[in-house]
Amino acid sequence: MSIPCLAHLRARYCLATQFVSVDFGLRDSIIEEILSCIDRRATFRRCLFVGAALLCLYPTNSARAQDTAFHEAEDKYMFGFVDGSDIGNEGEKAIEFETTGAFQKRGGRYSAVEQELEFEQVPTQFFAYELSAHAMAHSISGVEGLDNINNVAFSGASAKLRYLIIGRGPGSPIGLTISAEPEWSRIDGTDGTQTQDYSSEFRIVADTEFIPNRLYAAFNLIYVPETEKGAADPNWQNSSGLGLSTALAYRITPTVTAGAALEYDCAYNGLAFQTFDGHALYLGPTLQINFSPKILLAAAFMAQVAGHAPNDPRALDLTDFSQYRANLKFEVEF
Amino acid sequence: MKRSPIKMLSLAIAALMLGSFASMLPADAEDSVTVNISLKDHRFQPAELHAPAKKPIMIIVKNLDPAPAEFESNMLRVEKVVTGGGTITLRIRPLDPGRYRFFDDFHQETQGYLVVQ
Numbered sequence: 097m098s099i100p101c102l103a104h105l106r107a108r109y110c111l112a113t114q115f116v117s118v119d120f121g122l123r124d125s126i127i128e129e130i131l132s133c134i135d136r137r138a139t140f141r142r143c144l145f146v147g148a149a150l151l152c153l154y155p156t157n158s159a160r161a162q163d164t165a166f167h168e169a170e171d172k173y174m175f176g177f178v179d180g181s182d183i184g185n186e187g188e189k190a191i192e193f194e195t196t197g198a199f200q201k202r203g204g205r206y207s208a209v210e211q212e213l214e215f216e217q218v219p220t221q222f223f224a225y226e227l228s229a230h231a232m233a234h235s236i237s238g239v240e241g242l243d244n245i246n247n248v249a250f251s252g253a254s255a256k257l258r259y260l261i262i263g264r265g266p267g268s269p270i271g272l273t274i275s276a277e278p279e280w281s282r283i284d285g286t287d288g289t290q291t292q293d294y295s296s297e298f299r300i301v302a303d304t305e306f307i308p309n310r311l312y313a314a315f316n317l318i319y320v321p322e323t324e325k326g327a328a329d330p331n332w333q334n335s336s337g338l339g340l341s342t343a344l345a346y347r348i349t350p351t352v353t354a355g356a357a358l359e360y361d362c363a364y365n366g367l368a369f370q371t372f373d374g375h376a377l378y379l380g381p382t383l384q385i386n387f388s389p390k391i392l393l394a395a396a397f398m399a400q401v402a403g404h405a406p407n408d409p410r411a412l413d414l415t416d417f418s419q420y421r422a423n424l425k426f427e428v429e430f
Numbered sequence: 431m432k433r434s435p436i437k438m439l440s441l442a443i444a445a446l447m448l449g450s451f452a453s454m455l456p457a458d459a460e461d462s463v464t465v466n467i468s469l470k471d472h473r474f475q476p477a478e479l480h481a482p483a484k485k486p487i488m489i490i491v492k493n494l495d496p497a498p499a500e501f502e503s504n505m506l507r508v509e510k511v512v513t514g515g516g517t518i519t520l521r522i523r524p525l526d527p528g529r530y531r532f533f534d535d536f537h538q539e540t541q542g543y544l545v546v547q
Contacts, residue, residue, distance in 0.1 A: 167531060168504045185502060185509040221507040221523050265505050266528020266546070389535050 165350045166309040168265075169386075173425055175314045175343035176382035176396020178357045181271030181303045183224040183258045190216045190429040192226070198285075198418035202410075204238025206418065208285060210251065216427075221263075226256040230281070234288030241415065245288045252293075254279035264303065273301040284324070295322035309347070312355075316341045321367045336369055338362045343382060351386040357396065363416040374413035376403035378421065390429040397422045462486035462521070467542070469512070469534065470494040474542035483546050487522040499540070503532035506544065 171180030184190075192214040199207050211231045218224040232251035237244050256277040264271030281293040303314040318339035325332045339362070345355030359378045365371035380398035387393065398421040403413035412419065465479045467489060481487045491501050493512040501518065502509035506525075512518045525546045534540035 167533075170504055182504075183507075185504060185507050187509045218507075263507065265526075266530070267526025389538065 173394040178343040181273040184218040200419035202240040251283035252281035374405035374416040376417040500535035
């Protein structure tokens with residue numbers, strides 16, 4: 097019978113706490129245990145586990161040393177599909193590659209991936225704008241209510257105007273921003289067919305820091321009016337969307353932030369919510385990595401966990417919404 | 431009078447843009463307070479600046495080093511490159527009392543504070 101290895105138990109504790117709080121004494125005792133394991137010719141597996149624990153401790157202590165380096169951070173992209181209120185610093189310019197995917201509808205195989213190339217500038221301490229060109233790739237096969245299609249095309253252009261009403265910081269624990277994102281599309285985002293589509297996404301964004309420079313929270317109220325005319329359709333169709341989303345994000349290290357987001361979306365016919373079309377609730381994780389002060393990567397994934405479309409008894413609304421969403425942003429500031 | 435949603439949206443976008451352009455106007459130089467700071471051997475001198483609350487602030491940064499620096503602050507919401515031996519002027523909005531950290535984005539350990547009282 098093998099003797100329980102103290103380091104083994106402590107290593108399990110270390111892995112469970114995921115770099116959060118392990119003291120230096122524990123690190124020293126694990127080092128002693130490794131030497132002891134070697135002396136006792138302990139099993140390779142045990143030594144390996146203890147070694148892994150030591151590796152685990154390295155970033156722990158590294159992170160501890162950097163605790164004082166948790167300075168204020170921009171939270172614009174921290175929350176994935178949910179916006180933060182920060183708009184950037186006056187004088188900032190950036191190029192951004194943003195990929196947004198919608199996956200899985202009712203039956204068959206469905207993917208709609210949009211690639212945006214964005215130029216972003218912050219001309220004042222209160223205002224920022226983005227100019228974007230869009231391309232879309234659709235791969236649809238055997239999906240209920242949609243024609244099969246496989247195409248990639250330039251799909252349109254958009255601009256995003258962000259106006260900071262209240263800046264988070266001394267004097268205000270809450271940040272508040274409003275934004276408008278008018279967009280022209282020549283490809284229908286859902287079915288991939290040719291269309292003429294004009295829409296604008298309006299957001300009211302509020303955020304706060306529950307733990308200064310560490311734990312952030314954001315809330316968005318979203319309204320998206322849209323008017324669209326298919327290539328063979330003589331009439332314009334109006335629709336609108338209403339969304340409410342919230343997210344939490346925690347800075348694990350000064351450069352890595354992880355969190356979770358929740359979004360509730362409703363779809364309507366008409367610009368002012370005339371007829372209810374369906375609703376969906378999404379939930380998913382977020383991650384942001386700052387590779388350097390000028391380069392960041394933000395990723396988010398959401399799955400529809402509840403939803404319903406009128407006249408469809410089945411769970412989830414996969415007529416108006418996809419089952420999964422993913423978003424990837426890569427920003428290079430210059 | 432009932433307005434169509436499209437007209438209301440257009441008005442909202444126009445108001446947003448108007449507000450944005452208004453905010454681009456520089457602060458009145460006569461009302462603002464000027465503070466000076468220099469960079470020498472990758473250190474801010476002085477490392478702590480003081481300014482009154484609720485007044486526009488002009489920060490004049492002189493880089494006495496030969497290497498360029500970037501004066502940046504997420505709290506002040508500004509960033510600007512200052513060339514080696516160069517000088518820049520930053521116009522800051524009226525601030526609430528507090529400590530506002532700034533740093534050199536090219537040498538992140540180089541930092542200082544603007545104390546607003």
